[in-house]
Amino acid sequence: MGSSLELYNQYKSTMQKIADVKYAAAVLQWDQETYLPSKGADFRGQQLATLSEIAHEMFTGEKVGNLLQDLLSADLRGDQKRNVELTWEDYTRLKKLSPDFVRKMSEAVSASFHAWMEARKQNQFTIFEEKLSPLVALKRQEAELYGYQAHPYDALMNEYEKGATVAMIDTIFEDVKAPLRNLLEKEQQKQLVDDSFLQRHFPKQQQWEWGIYLAKQLGFDFESGRQDISEHPFTTNFSSQDVRITTRIDENDFANMTWSTIHEVGHALYEQGLPTEQYGLPLGEYASLSIHESQSRLWENCIGRGTDFWDYYFPKLKEFFPKQFDDVSKGQFAKAINKVQPSLIRTEADELTYHFHVMVRYELEKRLIEGSLQVKEIPLYWNDQYKKLLGVDVPDDKQGCLQDVHWSHGSFGYFATYSLGSFYAAQLWQQAKKDLPGIGAQIATEGQTGWLLSWLRSNVHKHGRFYNSDQLCKLVTGKNLDSSVFVSYLTEKLNALN
Amino acid sequence: MGSSLELYNQYKSTMQKIADVKYAAAVLQWDQETYLPSKGADFRGQQLATLSEIAHEMFTGEKVGNLLQDLLSADLRGDQKRNVELTWEDYTRLKKLSPDFVRKMSEAVSASFHAWMEARKQNQFTIFEEKLSPLVALKRQEAELYGYQAHPYDALMNEYEKGATVAMIDTIFEDVKAPLRNLLEKEQQKQLVDDSFLQRHFPKQQQWEWGIYLAKQLGFDFESGRQDISEHPFTTNFSSQDVRITTRIDENDFANMTWSTIHEVGHALYEQGLPTEQYGLPLGEYASLSIHESQSRLWENCIGRGTDFWDYYFPKLKEFFPKQFDDVSKGQFAKAINKVQPSLIRTEADELTYHFHVMVRYELEKRLIEGSLQVKEIPLYWNDQYKKLLGVDVPDDKQGCLQDVHWSHGSFGYFATYSLGSFYAAQLWQQAKKDLPGIGAQIATEGQTGWLLSWLRSNVHKHGRFYNSDQLCKLVTGKNLDSSVFVSYLTEKLNALN
Numbered sequence: 001m002g003s004s005l006e007l008y009n010q011y012k013s014t015m016q017k018i019a020d021v022k023y024a025a026a027v028l029q030w031d032q033e034t035y036l037p038s039k040g041a042d043f044r045g046q047q048l049a050t051l052s053e054i055a056h057e058m059f060t061g062e063k064v065g066n067l068l069q070d071l072l073s074a075d076l077r078g079d080q081k082r083n084v085e086l087t088w089e090d091y092t093r094l095k096k097l098s099p100d101f102v103r104k105m106s107e108a109v110s111a112s113f114h115a116w117m118e119a120r121k122q123n124q125f126t127i128f129e130e131k132l133s134p135l136v137a138l139k140r141q142e143a144e145l146y147g148y149q150a151h152p153y154d155a156l157m158n159e160y161e162k163g164a165t166v167a168m169i170d171t172i173f174e175d176v177k178a179p180l181r182n183l184l185e186k187e188q189q190k191q192l193v194d195d196s197f198l199q200r201h202f203p204k205q206q207q208w209e210w211g212i213y214l215a216k217q218l219g220f221d222f223e224s225g226r227q228d229i230s231e232h233p234f235t236t237n238f239s240s241q242d243v244r245i246t247t248r249i250d251e252n253d254f255a256n257m258t259w260s261t262i263h264e265v266g267h268a269l270y271e272q273g274l275p276t277e278q279y280g281l282p283l284g285e286y287a288s289l290s291i292h293e294s295q296s297r298l299w300e301n302c303i304g305r306g307t308d309f310w311d312y313y314f315p316k317l318k319e320f321f322p323k324q325f326d327d328v329s330k331g332q333f334a335k336a337i338n339k340v341q342p343s344l345i346r347t348e349a350d351e352l353t354y355h356f357h358v359m360v361r362y363e364l365e366k367r368l369i370e371g372s373l374q375v376k377e378i379p380l381y382w383n384d385q386y387k388k389l390l391g392v393d394v395p396d397d398k399q400g401c402l403q404d405v406h407w408s409h410g411s412f413g414y415f416a417t418y419s420l421g422s423f424y425a426a427q428l429w430q431q432a433k434k435d436l437p438g439i440g441a442q443i444a445t446e447g448q449t450g451w452l453l454s455w456l457r458s459n460v461h462k463h464g465r466f467y468n469s470d471q472l473c474k475l476v477t478g479k480n481l482d483s484s485v486f487v488s489y490l491t492e493k494l495n496a497l498n
Numbered sequence: 499m500g501s502s503l504e505l506y507n508q509y510k511s512t513m514q515k516i517a518d519v520k521y522a523a524a525v526l527q528w529d530q531e532t533y534l535p536s537k538g539a540d541f542r543g544q545q546l547a548t549l550s551e552i553a554h555e556m557f558t559g560e561k562v563g564n565l566l567q568d569l570l571s572a573d574l575r576g577d578q579k580r581n582v583e584l585t586w587e588d589y590t591r592l593k594k595l596s597p598d599f600v601r602k603m604s605e606a607v608s609a610s611f612h613a614w615m616e617a618r619k620q621n622q623f624t625i626f627e628e629k630l631s632p633l634v635a636l637k638r639q640e641a642e643l644y645g646y647q648a649h650p651y652d653a654l655m656n657e658y659e660k661g662a663t664v665a666m667i668d669t670i671f672e673d674v675k676a677p678l679r680n681l682l683e684k685e686q687q688k689q690l691v692d693d694s695f696l697q698r699h700f701p702k703q704q705q706w707e708w709g710i711y712l713a714k715q716l717g718f719d720f721e722s723g724r725q726d727i728s729e730h731p732f733t734t735n736f737s738s739q740d741v742r743i744t745t746r747i748d749e750n751d752f753a754n755m756t757w758s759t760i761h762e763v764g765h766a767l768y769e770q771g772l773p774t775e776q777y778g779l780p781l782g783e784y785a786s787l788s789i790h791e792s793q794s795r796l797w798e799n800c801i802g803r804g805t806d807f808w809d810y811y812f813p814k815l816k817e818f819f820p821k822q823f824d825d826v827s828k829g830q831f832a833k834a835i836n837k838v839q840p841s842l843i844r845t846e847a848d849e850l851t852y853h854f855h856v857m858v859r860y861e862l863e864k865r866l867i868e869g870s871l872q873v874k875e876i877p878l879y880w881n882d883q884y885k886k887l888l889g890v891d892v893p894d895d896k897q898g899c900l901q902d903v904h905w906s907h908g909s910f911g912y913f914a915t916y917s918l919g920s921f922y923a924a925q926l927w928q929q930a931k932k933d934l935p936g937i938g939a940q941i942a943t944e945g946q947t948g949w950l951l952s953w954l955r956s957n958v959h960k961h962g963r964f965y966n967s968d969q970l971c972k973l974v975t976g977k978n979l980d981s982s983v984f985v986s987y988l989t990e991k992l993n994a995l996n
Contacts, residue, residue, distance in 0.1 A: 020548035
């Protein structure tokens with residue numbers, strides 16, 4: 001056993017090599033969703049499975065176990081101590097899965113992803129069902145392997161949001177459901193907002209350039225990242241210096257690309273702001289998925305659907321699309337982009353009804369994982385819940401239960417973090433406005449959001465995974481998560497738009 | 499020790515996992531040369547080094563060694579026997595390099611690649627020199643580790659072309675030098691060919707579409723591959739079902755993109771034609787680099803600069819670029835694209851002087867590796883040899899010794915295979931014409947090259963690495979490599995153009 005420093009350096013280089021393999025897999029996944037030719041899919045699945053297996057074997061092997069044991073009793077402080085603690089947490093959790101299980105999961109995920117693509121193309125759930133059923137079976141097995149106290153779904157949520165439980169999420173959703181329903185009813189009594197101009201023709205190339213312009217304005221560093229096109233927008237990274245976002249462009253829908261770009265830029269700014277020198281170590285990683293989502297939501301909604309933002313950017317927008325917004329005023333535009341209306345597609349939903357979309361998925365997954373709902377029953381359950389919670393009729397599965405990529409990635413236990421992210425975002429934004437008086441005016445007059453980015457960098461990004469979601473929230477805002485802040489934020493915003 | 503079949507299956511799955519890692523590295527390299535944001539380069543280098551190290555460790559570990567020993571004495575026949583023999587050859591060779599050495603090499607290569615990019619940008623060799631010197635030192639060390647009989651450069655050439663030696667290549671170049679010089683002199687006495695119309699303005703997008711059209715026409719399967727843009731055109735693959743080519747586009751140079759595309763398509767058709775079921779095994783790999791190059795050269799020159807080809811495609815070309823070729827006849831075009839003229843850039847050189855470009859590099863590398871030339875002396879040596887062999891003055895290093903990517907990749911011992919490839923191409927093409935009477939007329943009247951592709955598939959591609967270059971040449975043409983076939987082919991072609 002060497003000195004603490006020697007041990008730590010050994011740990012660091014081992015962790016970095018494991019990260020190299022995981023990031024290599026992320027490159028292959030990025031390529032899979034952006035540029036992979038269709039016939040390349042099978043071998044790509046195999047290649048990804050091998051990388052997952054290798055990374056898992058490297059991490060859960062005896063060498064890392066012994067090293068961590070030694071480090072836990074070594075004389076470490078501060079960041080080094082915290083890194084080791086967090087790695088130990090990951091180690092004891094992942095140790096529960098065999099390399100063989102990890103490989104099987106990776107193969108099931110690849111098969112499932114391609115089936116999902118095909119199912120969407122043909123608008124036929126059964127194509128997806130065939131590959132999703134074994135994947136769900138594996139996820140249920142995974143929950144058992146991880147272990148849990150109250151509910152198997154807790155074990156899966158824990159992968160994305162440490163400490164999240166069904167009990168906790170049930171309560172949060174219970175808390176917001178009634179106020180959000182009230183707010184929705186009030187909105188529905190108002191005069192119908194005209195947002196038809198957002199469905200005019202917006203040529204692909206111009207939208208692309210507009211998206212790149214926005215990303216640059218918001219501070220996305222194109223020397224440390226890029227944007228590409230994919231079926232489903234996402235952000236990925238292979239270090240804090242290579243962060244990639246994707247978008248999709250619908251020529252008859254201005255909103256789709258614009259706010260998905262701002263959303264992904266929010267994620268990407270977080271990744272670009274994580275400490276580069278902590279590459280491969282927990283403190284170089286994001287705090288949790290809900291905090292990740294708080295960043296995307298803060299930029300997408302608190303900033304990107306705010307009137308301050310469009311005070312500055314609406315004239316710019318008119319330069320990019322003079323014809324399309326010729327007869328539209330800033331006020332009309334602000335109302336249109338904040339229009340509340342129950343709809344079919346989560347990623348296009350307004351800030352309010354969005355959470356009903358999440359609740360449907362959360363409840364559905366809970367049932368799938370506890371075994372009270374079968375994969376083949378998904379479409380019926382989905383359509384039924386959409387009618388109940390959102391009052392809409394789902395015309396087909398493509399606009400229904402086939403719309404999200406998550407299940408095809410094996411991501412069960414993920415969706416709730418989207419709502420948590422919105423709630424954290426509202427709380428962070430409230431605090432930022434307190435800490436940065438005049439930020440709204442600065443955005444409105446100069447379009448400058450750099451001040452806010454600096455605030456996020458030093459209050460959120462730089463900490464990496466040091467704090468969990470709630471600790472971080474308390475550290476920055478002085479309070480635990482409080483969903484009523486979100487309800488107030490939204491109520492005020494919608495009232496002000498009248 | 500299990501049955502022969504069990505052992506073979508174990509071997510197969512192990513080799514496939516190693517291939518998964520190597521192909522993953524190839525994806526990261528492809529990305530590095532096409533889409534990587536600039537600041538991502540350092541971590542990418544680290545990630546590539548880790549993958550190389552892992553693949554090397556997996557392959558040279560005791561497990562594979564024992565398995566191969568068992569298999570060598572097992573009851574195997576045909577393809578299985580040959581796979582094991584070839585893997586054993588690779589194993590004993592690569593076993594000579596430690597994983598640590600492989601990692602160092604990979605890191606030196608990444609550093610060197612980025613230095614080369616920067617050196618080209620700034621047109622300054624010294625930037626490259628700093629990273630190339632340690633890389634050359636490593637390559638010299640590698641030659642010693644591999645071992646050799648007569649010359650250290652033999653050990654490096656052997657990586658690309660099994661059995662190639664300085665003695666053999668010296669002889670081949672000695673054989674062709676005088677006839678090629680004579681042919682060059684004769685060409686230089688002819689009336690100067692006007693090829694200025696090839697430097698008219700050819701818009702990027704139209705060139706791109708023209709390139710895609712040609713690739714499709716030649717049989718490149720876009721469901722099993724794609725084309726992208728990179729600094730230096732190349733072909734790579736991650737299975738026979740995911741083969742990627744790149745090109746570069748110069749708006750003032752029609753020739754550059756067109757023939758580099760046909761060239762890379764030639765490589766790609768070979769990769770797409772390798773037996774998919776042999777993924778990860780030697781028989782799923784190309785025979786040798788010279789045979790690989792014979793494929794690209796055959797398509798680029800024997801087909802793509804042939805008059806039959808342009809009988810059909812010249813009218814098509816005029817549809818893509820009506821203005822640019824408005825006043826150009828097919829005869830003028832054919833002369834222009836076969837114009838012989840000593841020049842600076844290898845990849846743009848004509849079929850004849852090309853080999854002088856190769857000879858300069860071959861001699862230079864030989865000296866670098868034997869230690870009689872230092873890295874810092876490269877520019878001077880290069881410029882001097884270009885004057886002697888090609889009679890041209892090199893104005894700067896970007897158009898001189900910084901033009902090729904190879905050294906920055908650590909590829910020493912590679913260039914000679916380009917000439918061998920041309921010579922094999924001429925011999926294969928001669929044989930194809932014998933075997934497929936009327937092929938020229940079919941190309942001329944219908945633009946169909948599928949017949950030739952089928953011939954190459956069954957005579958060359960399907961064998962994978964079963965035969966080495968010379969065995970394959972003998973099998974297909976009945977004769978060993980004979981560079982005089984190339985000289986005759988070229989003499990006839992140039993004479994016919996008058």
